[in-house]
Amino acid sequence: MSSVLVVQEARADGKSRFFQESLAAGRILAGLTGLPLEAAAIGNPNSSVLAEFSGPPPAAAHAVQHPLLETYTSDGYVLAFEQLIRKLQPAFVVFPHSYQVRDFVPRLAARFGKGLIGDVTAIEAGPTFVRQLFQGRVNGMYRDAGDGPCFISIQSGAFPPDSATAGATTIHPFVPEMIAAQIRTHPGEPFRASARTVDLGSAQAIVAVGRGIKEEANMPLVRDLAAALGAELAASRPICDNGWLPMERQVGSSGQTVAPKLYLAAGISGAIQHLVGMKGSQCIVAINKDPDAPIFEVADYGIAADLFEVIPALTEAIKAAR
């Protein structure tokens, strides 16, 4: 039976919000196509992953289990989902666009001669899938062609979960066939970098700097502004990659998530991987010379001008106001 199959990611921390968002996206697709909704996850049928759904529960859920799937590997997950998809023959397979999904789903899709329409932000009639291009400066409208399942992954935060809690559904166990020799990568335990010396998470105010600062020699400009504001200094990834600030001051999907009272972003374009780490801030100020920079989409106040002119003026104005 053809369906919209929504896949839950097995997570050690049991976070399920992203799954509920994937379900919300799946429901849109089910609505557009008239197909039933189903869910799947790696794990024990008795575990909580598939036990509770927000919004109307799917028609069925599939618990994929095998001892070789206890630790995530791309080879193992591709083998397992390949078999599940061949059995269920869904028309659409929906994933959360997580690091794990990025690691194995392109490979899974290629096995079906298909592509992954990844990091989708909206689903429209057609179905047409919207995803960002050029680091969020342009939207692309995509369509799946060819036979077989259409694979999509959705951007975190783009599909608000259904808030009404509803019941459970029938859970079908599925045991894929695989042997240890088919798994070529051997992952170790996750670890964190050395202990953090700053906790940006508890900062009241943050001044974050991006590639617009151009050179390390210009860093004092933002240091002075941070000092005047009594703010912590943070940065986008390229600044930390260059070693201009330590890694622990990076904000975003691979850095820290912050929610200060005031977040001032200077020379940061607003790529999604940065936004996920700071869009929960109470008041966001963006300074960027490009008036179309995506950072303005999340900003409360914006100054579209050269940071080298605005920041010194702002530092002075703040000093005077205090």
Place this chain on the structure above:
Amino acid sequence: MKIIVAMKQVPAPDAQIRIDAAGRWIDESGLQWALNESDAYALEEALQQKEKHGGEVVAVCAGPERVGSTIREALAKGADRAIHIDCDDLASRDALGIARLLAAAIQPESPDLILTGLQSEDLGLGQTGVILAELLGLPHATLILHVEKTESGLRVKRELEEGWFQNVELPIPAVLTIQSGGNKLRYATLMGIKRAKTKEVRRIAAASLAAAAAPVVLLDRIALPQKQKTTQMLSGSPQEAAAALVEKLKFEARAL
């Protein structure tokens, strides 16, 4: 180790992006181009592996005439030779199509290691390397910051979400997608730039690679995103804008 590095040329980070008249793609005329950032880190990792273990670094780049400048940059930084897959229609190919081209060009080289960037800055797919591994039947690992050769293959450091990492062991040949920031990037030296001129660049017409297939993911059109949030834009001279912002922060947002 024989290492292949897949490198893509993308619009420079500061380039002005304009949508073309048909709304199908961007207007590429007069655009500034640059090497994709994570690919620069992939090249750096390849060069460091070669310095440690010997071997050869081969850059592979698919694109039109203009990508010649990116290929020269790779050769000037130390790649030994390059393969230029000549095609004028990159934008109309999907990730599977690009990966098929790259796979067809790479297969006869029988490399020990294939490195790609983790994601292209223009399309933001983050897929080409992973698909390439599937097409070549090789194991892969993504988001790699550090590569170490072991007796049986590789030990790599992989980035996870929110500041977590993981070591992964895998046999070679393998495909790795490289995350930015693992190494310090080198600059091309004058000597390197001079030497690059004598290095081999093999051009292969995309049409000659048995990799043609209709795209399975189609880009119908592109558009500017619609604004959802109303940002209060503060204008005037830098001093006026700064003063206005301080006022707002103090009395409206109460964030000062």
